[in-house]
Amino acid sequence: MSARMQVHEEAYGRYARLLDKPLTAAIEEGLTPCMTVAVVKDGRLVYRYAHGRPTLHPDDRRFVGADTAFNVGSITKIVTSALAVKLMEAGVWSMNDPVRQHVPEYPFADATVGHLLTHSAGHKKQPIANPARGEMETFLKGVYESQEREAAPGERAVYDTVNHEIVMDMIQRISGQPIEHNARALLFNPLGMKRTSYDSAIYANGEYVLPCSLDNRSEEAMFDRRAPRGGTGLHSTAEDLAKFASLFLSKGRCGDRVIFSEAAVDFMLRESTDGKFSKTPVMFIKTERDAYGCFADLNSPSAVGHPGFSGCMMMVDPVYSVAAAIVTNSQRLHRHWRNYKRLMNLIMGASTSMNLIK
The missing domain is CATH 3.40.710.10 (DD-peptidase/beta-lactamase superfamily)
Structure with missing residues (x-):
């Protein structure tokens, strides 16, 4: 094209x-x-x-x-999610994989990749943030340390951009390359x-x-x-x-x-x-x-x-x-x-x- x-x-x-x-x-x-x-x-x-x-x-x-x-x-979320699906095509993960399998610092053992993609992991919504260049690693570390839960996975959907920051982190860790x-x-x-x-x-x-x-x-x-x-x-x-x-x-x-x-x-x-x-x-x-x-x-x-x-x-x-x-x-x-x-x-x-x- x-x-x-x-x-x-x-x-x-x-x-x-x-x-x-x-x-x-x-x-x-x-x-x-x-x-x-x-x-x-x-x-x-x-x-x-x-x-x-x-x-x-x-x-x-x-x-x-x-x-x-x-x-x-x-x-942006559509593109990031589509990249996650490309990794599903490659056999890297499935929708039912625990997030923690790919990001050990993630605090909840029962939330899956699919929960992140559909905003249904049960997270308490994080304050809106806008990290500067070079601050993303610190930002994500803070997310994993402070993430709280207000529902069981799949119980409700709470729209939060942080879900796709975690998906990005997973993609980057697996590929070893920036998104x-x-x-x-x-x-x-x-x-x-x-x-x-x-x-x-x-x-x-x-x-x-x-x-x-x-x-x-x-x-x-x-x-x-x-x-x-x-x-x-x-x-x-x-x-x-x-x-x-x-x-x-x-x-x-x-x-x-x-x-x-x-x-x-x-x-x-x-x-x-x-x-x-x-x-x-x-x-x-x-x-x-x-x-x-x-x-x-x-x-x-x-x-x-x-x-x-x-x-x-x-x-x-x-x-x-x-x-x-x-x-x-x-x-x-x-x-x-x-x-x-x-x-x-x-x-x-x-x-x-x-x-x-x-």
């Missing part, structure tokens, strides 16, 4: 007529200062959009483009995701934007150049995320190359908590009740995806063969997840109102 996906030009024109105006209206009403979007339908890129400035500050004269990298927040190395070798390079990285230090000034404050008038420096993490902080573009999302529509293939086995893709799309938490091993799943409220009303119950605190969402709907990524830097947009529902309704409406010309 090339660095830039080929656009289905005829479809692009029709999508643009349906989507450009309402997406630009969301920017003009101040929901977000900028937005990038990419949509894949039936395995082909049918739409991309990039518009706006990094902030609503009147003196900000910068513009974002399709190659501008954004902090995509908790969409960036694993992701680049197994996903980013094969998929041509050249603008995606766990390590924001690879970007030059001007190549990326930071998450905005709630009024969207300033970028928040606290998120700049932080430590690579398994649960948040991945930088990417809408088009790169669309490349990754398209794997879930192509049974794990990218052209002639197999990135995931068909069985692994089916596993990542399948609800894995006996219906309790509407969670696959890597993403939220809509189901009939849409427990998270971020999916389109027009999505099928089989739709999967995940939002990120910085106003981003990746969605895959295998029933309609549609994948989409919305990438912004607006915590204001993220504050009410119905905003994702509204934007994804636009995309699903456009995607299911026309047939592609082959």
Whole structure:
């Protein structure tokens, strides 16, 4: 796959007529200062959009483009979880492996890899942290020493980014390499995701934007150049995320190359908590009740995806063969997840109102 996906030009024109105006209206009403979007339908890129400035500050004269990298927040968890599934394919571990088998310092003997991936290990939620570069080892040591439990494994789901920091630690210990190395070798390079990285230090000034404050008038420096993490902080573009999302529509293939086995893709799309938490091993799943409220009303119950605190969402709907990524830097947009529902309704409406010309 090339660095830039080929656009289905005829479809692009029709999508643009349906989507450009309402997406630009969301920017003009101040929901977000900028937005990038990419949509894949039936395995082909049918739409991309990039518009706006990094902030609503009147003196900000910068513009974002399709190659501008954004902090995509908790969409990071999808990628980290997918890397964990790659190790399952390699026979390294299973969902039922005790975490302590791979991280001896982990304090609970009965929590499994699957519990971490579905936020159901019973942990008491940790205070939000944002470790600086070089501080991750100390941060994780503190997690293992201070982790408390408030429920038995599998009893309840408590969403906590720390779960995926532990998964990252497991991946790094087993591979002997930073998570960036694993992701680049197994996903980013094969998929041509050249603008995606766990390590924001690879970007030059001007190549990326930071998450905005709630009024969207300033970028928040606290998120700049932080430590690579398994649960948040991945930088990417809408088009790169669309490349990754398209794997879930192509049974794990990218052209002639197999990135995931068909069985692994089916596993990542399948609800894995006996219906309790509407969670696959890597993403939220809509189901009939849409427990998270971020999916389109027009999505099928089989739709999967995940939002990120910085106003981003990746969605895959295998029933309609549609994948989409919305990438912004607006915590204001993220504050009410119905905003994702509204934007994804636009995309699903456009995607299911026309047939592609082959």
